[in-house]
Amino acid sequence: MGTQGGSEDHTAILCSRSGTIIPEAAARLERGDLDGFGRWAARSQDLGDRLLRNQVPETVFLAREALQMGAAGAAFFITGPSAPAFGLGP
Numbered sequence: 032m033g034t035q036g037g038s039e040d041h042t043a044i045l046c047s048r049s050g051t052i053i054p055e056a057a058a059r060l061e062r063g064d065l066d067g068f069g070r071w072a073a074r075s076q077d078l079g080d081r082l083l084r085n086q087v088p089e090t091v092f093l094a095r096e097a098l099q100m101g102a103a104g105a106a107f108f109i110t111g112p113s114a115p116a117f118g119l120g121p
Contacts, residue, residue, distance in 0.1 A: 065103035072104025
């Protein structure tokens with residue numbers, strides 16, 4: 032696990048997820064566009080990996096494994112004591 036990102040990084044990813052990623056992913060789901068949803072989920076995972084730098088190999092593995100098992104999108108994010116992950120399959 033790398034050095035955790037600073038408060039500016041946390042703020043940037045929170046704003047990006049709540050202001051863009053989640054609404055865009057939700058819009059894709061409403062339209063039944065699983066590929067589009069998957070791209071937004073991948074963006075969320077990438078931002079967590081790069082900006083927060085608080086992923087451990089196991090969390091990265093879970094997201095990648097879900098995709099390899101056929102999920103349209105998967106991301107893992109830390110929100111506090113628990114660490115939710117999501118994946119969406121057809």
